[in-house]
Amino acid sequence: MPEKDKTFTxxxxxxxxxxxxxxxxxxxxxxxxxxxxxxxxxxxxxxSRAKWCADQHGIPAFVQGYENLIQREDVDAIYxxxxxxxxxxxxxxxAENKKDLLCEKPFALNSAQMEAIDAAFQKxxxxxxxxxxxxPRTQSFANWLKEGSLGKISHLSAALSFYQPFQSNDHRLxxxxxxxxxxxxxWYIFGFTRFFMRQMPRSIYADAxxxxxxxxxxxxxxxxxxxxxxxxxxxxxxxxRKWFEVAGSAASLICDDFTRPWHDRPTRCWxxxxxxxxxxxxxxxxxxxxxxxNFVSGEPLRHLQNQAIDTQRMIDAATLSIESGSKVDLPxxxx
Ligand SMILES: NC(=O)c1ccc[n+]([C@@H]2O[C@H](COP(=O)([O-])OP(=O)(O)OC[C@H]3O[C@@H](n4cnc5c(N)ncnc54)[C@H](OP(=O)(O)O)[C@@H]3O)[C@@H](O)[C@H]2O)c1
Numbered sequence: 332m333p334e335k336d337k338t339f340t341x342x343x344x345x346x347x348x349x350x351x352x353x354x355x356x357x358x359x360x361x362x363x364x365x366x367x368x369x370x371x372x373x374x375x376x377x378x379s380r381a382k383w384c385a386d387q388h389g390i391p392a393f394v395q396g397y398e399n400l401i402q403r404e405d406v407d408a409i410y411x412x413x414x415x416x417x418x419x420x421x422x423x424x425x426a427e428n429k430k431d432l433l434c435e436k437p438f439a440l441n442s443a444q445m446e447a448i449d450a451a452f453q454k455x456x457x458x459x460x461x462x463x464x465x466x467p468r469t470q471s472f473a474n475w476l477k478e479g480s481l482g483k484i485s486h487l488s489a490a491l492s493f494y495q496p497f498q499s500n501d502h503r504l505x506x507x508x509x510x511x512x513x514x515x516x517x518w519y520i521f522g523f524t525r526f527f528m529r530q531m532p533r534s535i536y537a538d539a540x541x542x543x544x545x546x547x548x549x550x551x552x553x554x555x556x557x558x559x560x561x562x563x564x565x566x567x568x569x570x571x572r573k574w575f576e577v578a579g580s581a582a583s584l585i586c587d588d589f590t591r592p593w594h595d596r597p598t599r600c601w602x603x604x605x606x607x608x609x610x611x612x613x614x615x616x617x618x619x620x621x622x623x624x625n626f627v628s629g630e631p632l633r634h635l636q637n638q639a640i641d642t643q644r645m646i647d648a649a650t651l652s653i654e655s656g657s658k659v660d661l662p663x664x665x666x
Contacts, residue, residue: 361620437643520575
């Protein structure tokens, strides 16, 4: 059994929420559904919006200004659901105020910011809100891999897209707010390769279609040890896709809802064997609720933090590759 995280203080976690946007409103319900958690305060740029959101969700305190919430004594943990460019400053403020941090993806704009945040959290815990890693199905993925159910892995592929889903003022279309599909959706597809390979690639080549300063589509090739390769794609210009395939010598694992289950269908995946036989699997569980439980439970988070840090490093390498037009080699990591 791994030891409990020594930075963990057992008690009911009182969450303060930064931002009143789409994902905030969804995650508040998940936070409030967990016995060990209460949401005590919410902050917005506008006091009227903070009050509206507090009233909607039965949150006792509402605050104007994110910094004001982070300093409150009735808050032990901060949930950041702001545009990506605001994650870093308020993550650092959270560490300085000795609170735990659950922060939306992409965790930061680049790995330098991410490592600075990691270093700032000496006494408290941080976790990126990447829900799919916490779904019970993901443990089955890991078990199948460990048991060798797919044989020797040779190639991974993934695609993630939404067709022009945003209004023109959305932060995803604003370069200065960390917009673009590379950070927004790339977080999932690069993270998918890191999860299944349990290591960083040796090289990445990425190409992008960029409009008005933000990536609209990104395609990337990745090369890992032992001739394993990956081809991944994400964009705002194709109908909703969220699938991956992990191809091995004995079978392929295929999943068409890996980032978040389709709302009206069971969480699912398939193992296609070489003979054409297909095993269908479906799963119960709410990935966001499980993520929150893992965050407040005191279980070690370092393996998830390493997964997040490596994901951000891969996105850095992809950015460099897009800018330079060349394949980028990554340093060998000793983990
Ligand atoms: N894990 C997931 O499944 C998932 C899903 C969607 C999004 N996300 C992530 O969650 C974060 C927020 O995304 P969202 O879809 O919730 O965005 P959103 O609906 O636009 O909400 C963002 C919130 O940030 C605040 N904000 C502060 N400065 C802003 C600015 N200059 N422009 C716009 N908003 C600003 C606003 O709250 P106030 O005005 O109240 O201050 C706004 O409501 C992003 O990092 C995104 O990638 C994660």
